[in-house]
Amino acid sequence: MxxxxxxxxxxxxxxxxxxxxxxxxxxxxxxxxxxxxxxxxxxxxxxxxxxxxIEESKTNNDGKQExxxxxxxxxxxxxxxxxxxxxxxxxxxxxxxxxxxxxxxxxxxxxxxxxxxxxxxxxxxxxxxxxxxxxxxxxxxxxxxxxxxxxDLNVNSRLKDPARITLEKFFCCCWCKSGPLTCVISIPCTGYVPGQVIPVVAEVDNISNVEILGVQFTLQKIVTYHSQTPRREVKKDLKIITELKVGPVAPHGSNTWNQPLTIPPIPPSNLTNCGLIDLDYELKIEVNVSGFHTNMESKIPITIGTVPFSSGPIPSNAQADSTVVNITEPPAGMINDTSSNPAFNMGWVTGGSTDANNAGMYPAxxxxxxxxxxxxxxxxxxxxxxxxxxxxxxxxxxxxxxxxxxxxxxxx
CATH class of the missing domain: 2.60.40.640 (Immunoglobulin-like)
Structure with a gap:
């Protein structure tokens, strides 16, 4: 043999x-x-x-389109x-x-x-x-x-700045105009690393006569591919990383939510030094309203890094583990020990989605x-x-x- x-x-x-x-x-x-x-x-x-x-329409020698x-x-x-x-x-x-x-x-x-x-x-x-x-x-x-x-998120100080978006809409019915629907979304910063959570605060004040079915937050990955041959073209691909939804809100009602959006293991932003693929992330906010009214939408750019902020905003319900993780050797006592692994309850990426319920099926x-x-x-x-x-x-x-x-x- x-x-x-x-x-x-x-x-x-x-x-x-x-x-x-x-x-x-x-x-x-x-x-x-x-x-x-x-x-x-x-x-x-x-x-x-x-x-x-791609497919393109062209005229053949017989004058027909194909x-x-x-x-x-x-x-x-x-x-x-x-x-x-x-x-x-x-x-x-x-x-x-x-x-x-x-x-x-x-x-x-x-x-x-x-x-x-x-x-x-x-x-x-x-x-x-x-x-x-x-x-x-x-x-x-x-x-x-x-x-x-x-x-390194610390390189760009602007990523530490909080982001706040206000969405407002008036609804008309015949000759009447209802009070406004106001939705204020805020996050403490726009730079995160995998394993952190984005603490999303949503304040909804619905003075209108229209029911708010829910407010949806979606962390999206936008990949832009570039070609070279036979010509230069661009193709964009959007993937949903993770999402959550809050609501509803009745007419003339209001509510405030503070929801954590966990960031799973994903590649860092930009793909620096790659000329063929661009990688960006954004937090999409969509307010779904009942009836035939148009939903309200907005987006917040998010930067995913590999080095977290040395100081400044981190999730309100979590603090960085003091253990220094060495990229060459795993921390002692952490291998295959799900009971002592703080990240165990967060869930691991399996097949492109997080699965916290089945995390015990996979090695820590x-x-x-x-x-x-x-x-x-x-x-x-x-x-x-x-x-x-x-x-x-x-x-x-x-x-x-x-x-x-x-x-x-x-x-x-």
Whole structure:
């Protein structure tokens, strides 16, 4: 059989790094008979790609209208480092039976954009190990890892400023004009990190004769994709991250709500240094009114960072955990210990949504949370050779940090 397994093991258990850090690990190879190779190479690569299809109407040679499908693509390469772990191009090496370990290291460039996975594009970082075999198909193993480009909220002091929006509407019925509906929305700041909550305060004063069905708050992600070939185009994609709803409010009634909107593990804003994908967040407010009247809407831009404010506004019912989370090694005593993990009750991202009720089904991750995990496996080929491949695309889902918070008042 020859090659039994090839595994890429990272020293960082979370496989997540800041741009500029050093990636270290080892390749663990198991063979059950002598294996002749030209060499074993390891490749570190970071790239971004965008891809979507549009249809355009055109006139054919017969003068008839027909639809033409045009594929729009874009690509960027951020870095590529490759070297031999053993061997080289000039000869052959025989790997004896048994288990073999080959350490590796790679310094990441400091200007890399954060990892990202979207419907029409991605920013990915991979490690690929190749067994370069003379006169035979090469065998490969891949491993994805997450890169985070730090977004320090303290750099932009304006993100600490509170945001306040006032919505007002008069309703007319025949020749009568009712009193106004007034809705005031405020949040203490516009910069947050995953794991924090946005304490949304809504004050509704309904002097009109119209019932307010509810006020809905939606944290939205707006992704803008850019293409390069065959021409430059832009495609926007809007996704709902999380939402909540309060109300109703009867005619001539009023109410005030203070609702926390938890931010799940999501990528930081902007995707700095990526020219193909722009990433923005906003808090959308919609006041739903009964009857045939038009709803009221407004939006507040939100910045998601990786470094929280060192001082200033934080959620009123939570304070930052004093434990310093090291991105390279998880805090001692926190692994697989859901009972002592302050973030356990917050819920983890699974399949793109938070699921606090089923959080106990997943390992406790004090520093990072991810939607899916990938593994390496072996696929049998028709010629009885083996090719290592990554288990579909699961391995590419990045891990994003989530900050741990402890409740000041358990009764809240």
């Amino acid at each position: 020859g090659l039994k397994s090839c595994e890429i093991v990272l020293d960082n258990n979370w496989a997540a790094y800041y741009a500029g850090q050093t990636v270290t690990g080892r390749v663990e190879l198991v063979v059950d008979s002598p294996k002749k190779v030209r060499g074993i190479t390891i490749l570190f690569k970071g790239e971004a790609n965008t891809n979507w299809v 639809n033409e499908r045009i594929e729009l693509v874009g690509s960027e390469e951020y870095f590529k480092i490759q070297y031999y772990l053993i061997g080289g191009q000039g000869g052959e090496v025989v790997i004896p039976p048994g288990q073999h370990t080959y350490p590796f290291t790679c310094v990441l460039p400091p200007t890399l954009p954060s990892s990202f996975e979207g419907e029409f594009g991605y920013v990915r970082y991979i490690i690929k190990v190749t067994l370069d075999r003379p006169w035979k198909f090469d065998q490969e193993a891949k491993r994805a890892f997450t890169v985070l480009s730090p977004v 991750l004090p520093a990072f949370a991810a939607s899916q995990f990938g593994t390496n496996s072996i696929q049998e080929k028709s010629d009885n050779e083996h090719m290592l491949y990554s288990n579909n695309n699961q391995q590419y889902y990045p891990m994003y940090p989530v900050y741990n918070y402890v409740n000041n008042n358990p009764s809240q």
